[in-house]
Amino acid sequence: MSHGRDTSPKPFAVVAEFGTADALLEAAKKTRAAGYRDMDAYTPIPVHGLTDVMEWHDDKLGWVVFLHGCAGFTLGYFLEWWTSGGIAISNTALQVNGLNPYPMNVGGKPLFSLPAFFPPAYELTILLAAFGAVFGMLAFNGLPKPHHPLFNAACMGRASSDRYILCVEATDPRYDEDAVVEFMRSLEPLSVERVMTSEGY
Amino acid sequence: MSGNPTPVDKELLVGQHTDASLDATIGDIILDQSRHNEPQVKTPIKGLMSSPWQIMFGIGFLLVNVLLLSITMLIWNGIGVWGNNQPVGWGFDIVNFVWWIGIGHAGTLISAVLLLLRQRWRNSINRMAEAMTIFAVMCAGLYPLLHTGRPWVAYWLFPYPNWLGMWPQFRSPLVWDVFAVSTYMTVSILFWFVGLIPDFATLRDRAKSKFAQFAFAGLSMGWRGSAKHWHRYEHASIMLAGISTPLVLSVHTIVSFDFAMGIVPGWNVTIFPPYFVAGAVFAGFAMVITFAIPLRKIYKLEGLITMKHFDWMAKVMLATGLIVFYGYIMEVFYAYYSGVPFETALLHNRIALKDAPYSWAFWTLILTNGVIPQLMWVPKFRQNMTVLLIVSTSISIGMWFERYVIIPISLTRDYVPGAFGFYSPTLWDFGMFLGTIGLFIFLMFLFVRFLPMINIFEMKELLHQKTHDHGHDEDHASGQPEEVLS
Structure with missing residues (x-):
């Protein structure tokens, strides 16, 4: 049912799945070097140096x-x-x-x-x-938050176990979904996925 | 946590492990009920086969009922069912309170102090030790609560505006105790819960049953392991460790003030705070060993809780045991050197084998707490599970006697000979004591059933660091800058 707003899912992010923390760190560096700013990573363990690579800091x-x-x-x-x-x-x-x-x-x-x-x-x-x-x-951290658009991604099921996920968010000024997917493929991940969201509409 | 200057000791994680195999080893103990039904062993009851978990849980459950009965008797009849009377107003209740609080201290020490010192061997025992802390403090808290005589008005202990116009007497160590123990309980639970959040997320994603998925999803609060979240999470952990360290020192210090601030001979000793804290760590490590030995055997965790861990725990036990023993020697020395007749009389009353009715307690203490732990000097004994179990049990008994010697025995003969007396605990004193031991066992085995007893994500971190140390040269070859690790 429409309320006069567009409630169709919107692109939220592109995620790439890696098998090790080192591969993720390497990929994150390349992604940052490619000029993407709104990134995040989802990992089963704290990977040291990730936030430095992302040039994100919070004290x-x-x-x-x-x-x-x-x-x-x-x-x-x-x-x-x-x-x-x-x-x-x-x-x-x-x-x-x-x-x-x-x-x-x-x-x-x-x-x-x-x-x-x-x-x-x-x-x-x-x-x-x-x-x-x-x-x-x-x-x-915005917790508790029982649901998050990223849980729509199939690879997130193993992000708490043995997969290291790199994510470029749609809020990034340089975000162009197809280009990001293409770029992510070049990092040789295990898989690349587009994540949609219906949140906030 | 941040920065890893020393290479990981290879013996901390034995066997071939991957992230997924760690999940399976630790997580499946909770997700797979059948893990608790095996191995089936014979029980003393003829024809009844049962698993160790079922046996221990059963024992715990029975003793919890003993506890409930004892509490009912106590509340129905009043404190008179206990052996406390003039001149001994503090008997088993306070002995057991201090004993339990002490046992709890190892958990905070392992999770906080060893985190600050970047000791990696804490990783596989911290969760279990923290659980012990919480359960031990719960058992401890029951005693002063019930000793108030009217536990339903225990909130009078806290400062709150009331129409009686009364406020607590903040100069009293007993009021300090209320603040210290309730803060300790709260902070321990928070620290424990924070450590569990990422593991809940792992279990949520691993669970097959709808109920487990739902329960763990709720408990994990939607944790998704974002790099930004981890950053704040680690920041919070290190700060919690930083505030828990002075907390754990303050709690037993304040407990010792309950005595040291008094004028009773044998209580008024300035060495009490450090020696109580060391005693607490001593007793706590003994209890961790007592539980870790059977648990690692039942759940086949030999690769995660290794001989190296036992070796180090035994060494900590030995070191703190020596501090405690030094405390005993100093107590004797103070009493002798002070020249105060009351102190010298108390010393005599403690140690004289023939003249002092309670000297057996003192010498039991020296044997179980002073002599037997010296076995830990021998490396072979630190690797022998039977010896470890005997020594740790001996220490638990010894630490109980330490408080027994200090608390009721000092009170039996203080200043006025006309008020000298004896202390004899009643059946309900023993009922309460056994009951709290039961509650502890009961809660520990519930914990083993429903929560990951080893910190999954920290074990993965250890694995990561271990493989990283191994392949360090390759990293340099691939041009990975050094500061990435810090």
């Missing part, structure tokens, strides 16, 4: 983890400082809708016991940093 995750860690540390100490009424600001100023600090004199230690308050703040630093690392990685 955002490190910052996310760092900031999460800072947030955890601050949150931990803030919680301990506020709940123990550590700094003598008027109590009413700190009251939030019936929430009160609960100052306790423990062995005459200061209300804000910096060293003794360290372990919970430390654990919260680690907890939030770990959340940042895991959920940040998933978010930047």
Whole structure:
């Protein structure tokens, strides 16, 4: 049924299948040298150097983890400082809708016991940093994503096992499907496939 | 992970393997039910044949029921069913808590510390060890939870706004424990799950049954192994390892603070944090060996978990064992050298064979934890499965006695002679202990059944590196630049 839009499958990418990581790396270099920019590779293991060949870099995750860690540390100490009424600001100023600090004199230690308050703040630093690392990685990777146009390619069934797939995406400015297929064949892959998508239309 | 300066030890992956054969060796243990029904062996029950998996799972299941019964008894009647009483308020519950937490530490050490140190031998044992971490922490967590007496209000331990206007007492090591253990549990599960994602994708693509395909597709979250994804994935792994390393050190340090911050003679010792951490690694490696030996035999994984792995694990065990033994010596020395009458009395109370009612526990500890592990000096014994199994079991027993000696025995006689007493655990103490061992076995064998017990993609990476080292000259001949590897 048409909604006034063109919902027919569109070209998404051309993929070539290789048998080893080294063959893939070699092919990726040639593809980059041929001027293709929007590339990706799908491999069962992390192949080091691929992202360098693709001239693609992303350091955002490190910052996310760092900031999460800072947030955890601050949150931990803030919680301990506020709940123990550590700094003598008027109590009413700190009251939030019936929430009160609960100052306790423990062995005459200061209300804000910096060293003794360290372990919970430390654990919260680690907890939030770990959340940042895991959920940040998933978010930047766009996962979970149960379906992806690439799963339409027959060779993707073995990309998690023993096949190394090189992909040139249709978003590439120099993308001309027939030319890409022709170029990919010259890399002597095991197979070349055109991948279509109906996503986003 | 990034960068590989040393060549791969050929003995880490024995036999002819390809990517596909690794998938089959590891993945088919899960996808093929029949792998768990063989070999059929005789059981003590006459005429009943069963597979090792079925036997172990059965034992685990029975003991889980013992656990449920013990917990029901405890909650129905109250903490009085345990042997804890004045003067010993911390008995089996805390002993077992510390014991389990310690066992968990090997998993994080193998997955995090060895990752940072780029030790490739971690690859085939890390998944199993991480599973142990999670299950051991689950067993550990039960004890303080139930020891609160009213586990249904255990959330009081966490800081949350409430109409009582109360907040936790953040100077208390027990509150630190809540933060440390819950963080440890959460981070261990995350680390484990992240490691599993690519393997779930492999299993999704390999599975034949619709249900398995669907389940693994969901768990893999649509992982497709994109180079960009791998880049962030490895980045995340290395950072998780970086934050897990201080975490694992902090957890047992904080557990040791539960004692070291107290004034009880025998607890108030500054050497506790490092010696507890070393003890945890010691106990953890012993447990990994105890499980790895039968599992590799049952599932024919001799090519993946090799003698080299056992050799190194035994060496780590020996090294940490020596640190622990040094700790024991220092405890004795501190007590003697301090000249504090209470400390000297405690020392006497621990070691005097005739006068001290619990000295048998101390000497059992020295034998099982101090003497027997010295067998690991002999290379031949590090290669002998029977000796390894005996030593690792001995260490598990010894580490339990270590906590028994420290916790209840120190409490039986502290400062006031009028308050001296004895500690005798009850049937339900033993029920809980056996029950948690059962829960651990039960969960481990469920894990073996449903999740890949060896990290598939890391083994493939190892294979890749191994073949790469082999054909290094060819790479140079083909003009491959060196920095590609880094």
